[in-house]
Amino acid sequence: MPSDKKPSVAATAALTLVALIAFAANSVLCRLALGERAIDAAGFTAVRLASGALVLAVVLALRPRRGEARTRGGWAGAAFLFAYAAAFSFAYITLDTGTGALVLFGAVQITMILASLLAGTKLHPSEWLGVLLACGGFVYLVLPGVSAPPLGGFLLMAAAGVAWGAYTLKGRGSFDPLGDTAFNFVRSVPLVVALAAGALVFGSVHLSLTGILLAAVSGGLTSGLGYSVWYTALRGLSATQAAVVQLAVPVIAALGGVLFVGEAPGMRLVLATALILGGILTVILGRACYRKSA
Numbered sequence: 001m002p003s004d005k006k007p008s009v010a011a012t013a014a015l016t017l018v019a020l021i022a023f024a025a026n027s028v029l030c031r032l033a034l035g036e037r038a039i040d041a042a043g044f045t046a047v048r049l050a051s052g053a054l055v056l057a058v059v060l061a062l063r064p065r066r067g068e069a070r071t072r073g074g075w076a077g078a079a080f081l082f083a084y085a086a087a088f089s090f091a092y093i094t095l096d097t098g099t100g101a102l103v104l105f106g107a108v109q110i111t112m113i114l115a116s117l118l119a120g121t122k123l124h125p126s127e128w129l130g131v132l133l134a135c136g137g138f139v140y141l142v143l144p145g146v147s148a149p150p151l152g153g154f155l156l157m158a159a160a161g162v163a164w165g166a167y168t169l170k171g172r173g174s175f176d177p178l179g180d181t182a183f184n185f186v187r188s189v190p191l192v193v194a195l196a197a198g199a200l201v202f203g204s205v206h207l208s209l210t211g212i213l214l215a216a217v218s219g220g221l222t223s224g225l226g227y228s229v230w231y232t233a234l235r236g237l238s239a240t241q242a243a244v245v246q247l248a249v250p251v252i253a254a255l256g257g258v259l260f261v262g263e264a265p266g267m268r269l270v271l272a273t274a275l276i277l278g279g280i281l282t283v284i285l286g287r288a289c290y291r292k293s294a
Contacts, residue, residue, distance in 0.1 A: 006235050006236050007232065007233070007235060007236045008236075009236070011236070012233055012235075012236030012237060015229050015230075015232055015233035015236075016230075016233040016237065016245055018226075018229050018233075019226055019227075019229045019230035019233050020245060020246070020248055020249055020252060021252060022221070022222040022223075022225070022226025022229065022230075023222070023226060023230075023246075023249045023252075023253075024101060024249050024250075024252035024253040024256055025218075025222040025226075025256065026088075026218050026222050026223060026226075027092070027097050027100055027101045027104075027253040027256070027257075028097055028253060028256040028257060028260055028261065029214050029215075029217060029218040029222065030044060030088065030089060030092045030100075030214075030218060031092050031095075031096065031097045031100070031257065031261050032214055032260065032261060033210075033211045033214040033215060033218075034089070034092050034093050035092075035261060036210075037206065038208045038210040038211030038214065039206060039207055039208060039210075039211025039212065039214070039215060040199060040204055040205055040206040040207070041086075041089040041090040041092070041093055042086075042089070042195050042196060042198070042199035042204065042205070043196070043199065043205060043206065043207050043211065043212075043215070044089045044211065044214075044215045044218075045085050045086045045088075045089040045192065045195060045215075046192045046193075046195060046196045046215075047212055047215035047216055047219060048085060048089070048215045048216075048218045048219035048223060049081075049082065049085055049185060049188050049189070049192050049219060050189060050192055050219065051215065051216040051217075051218075051219030051220040051223075051224070052185045052219040052220060052223045052224040053182070053185035053186045053188065053189055053219075053224075054220065055219070055220035055221075055224040055225060056178070056181060056182035056185050056186075056224045056228070057182055057185075057186060059178070059182070059224070059225070059228060060178060060179060060182045063178070072179065072180070072183040073179070073180040073181070073182070073183035073184035073187060074170075074180075074184070074187075075187055076170060077167060077170050077171060077180065077184040077187075078183075078184045078185075078186075078187030078188045078191070079188075079191070080163050080164070080166045080167035080170060081163075081167055081184050081185065081188050082188045082191040082192070082195075083159070083160070083163035084160045084161075084163035084164040084167060085160075085188075086195060087156045087157065087159045087160035087163060088100075088104065088156075088157065088160040090156050091103075091153045091154075091156035091157035091160060092153075092157075093153065094149070094150040094152065094153035095149055095150070095153040095154070095157060096149075096257055096261070096263045096265075097253050097254060097256060097257030097261055097263055098250060098253055098254025098257050098263065098265050098269055098273075099141070099149050099269055100153075100157050100253070101249055101250040101253035101254065102141075102250040102253075102254075102269070102272065102273055102276060102277075103138075103141070103149075103154055103157040103158055103161065104157050104160055104161045104164070104250075105161065105246060105247070105249050105250055106134060106137070106138065106161065106250075106276045106277070106280065107157070107158045107159075107160070107161020107162055107164075107165065108161045108162075108164050108165040108168070108246075109134070109165075109243065109246075109247075109280045109283075109284075110131075110134060110135070110161075110165075110280075111161060111162045111165030111166065111169075112165050112168065112169060113127075113131060113280075113283055115165070115169055123283075124286050126282060126283075126286030126289075127282070127283045127286045129279075129282060129286075130278075130279045130280060130281070130282030130283035130284075130286060131279065131283060132279070133275050133276075133278055133279030133282060134275065134276045134278075134279030134280050134283070135279070136275055136279070137271075137272045137273075137274075137275030137276035137277075137278075137279060138158075138272070138276060140268070140271065140272050140275060141154070141268065141269070141272035141276075142154050145268070147266045147267075147268040147269075148268070167184075177231040177234075178228055178231060181227055181228075181231075185224070243280075243284045244281065244284055244285075247277045247280060247281060250273060250277065251273070251277075254269070254273075
């Protein structure tokens with residue numbers, strides 16, 4: 001990081017907005033690429049992670065040293081990152097932009113809440129209510145019906161959310177998030193090569209210049225640099241604020257799907273969004289109020 005000083009309130013707000021747009025843009029870019037069949041899911045994953053590794057390596061090389069030790073991530077973090085990116089891409093073959101982002105970020109938050117429970121944290125009744133609301137939203141989203149998303153896509157995106165939640169938990173103790181992220185991206189490259197080789201063997205490779213460019217922008221700009229901007233913004237946000245603002249991502253992604261992909265969110269998605277995000281918000285705010293009164 002350029003400085004140990006926390007960014008100002010205005011800078012934090014601006015950085016946070018940029019990061020949230022970047023997160024939502026990943027969903028839009030992936031859906032654009034796969035929905036138009038400009039690239040296959042394995043190819044999108046490979047180009048995305050390779051581009052992210054390249055851009056982050058350059059950013060890390062240009063970052064001035066201040067005598068502090070730089071951390072280098074780990075293979076577990078790289079595996080979680082790869083699992084997230086691969087499941088994310090394959091899920092968007094069948095999911096629309098808003099639904100995919102909702103399932104992803106809902107699964108991330110639920111994963112982190114469950115991890116907290118397994119670590120021995122006791123929930124306040126309001127937090128349990130929020131968990132039940134969020135889980136009810138997921139159940140409602142996939143109930144049989146004309147507007148229900150494909151179950152395979154739903155499960156893949158939920159798996160991506162679990163992987164990203166695990167990746168987030170893995171890096172919570174990092175004192176050099178940019179360094180850890182850069183090396184995790186680099187470590188994911190062998191897994192990317194294996195995925196690409198498998199796609200070649202099974203003859204499922206489909207590449208076009210448009211698809212490659214969309215994946216490269218997703219990896220280098222909205223993932224690589226987007227994560228760096230987010231880590232900078234986090235220095236000015238509390239844990240509760242960081243959790244709450246991320247709930248805006250599915251909404252931004254759904255708007256992006258309407259504007260750039262021509263998707264129209266149905267009533268099922270609107271109601272499921274209200275239940276899932278409302279439930280998670282209830283958990284987060286309930287936890288914050290409970291800690292203040294404790």
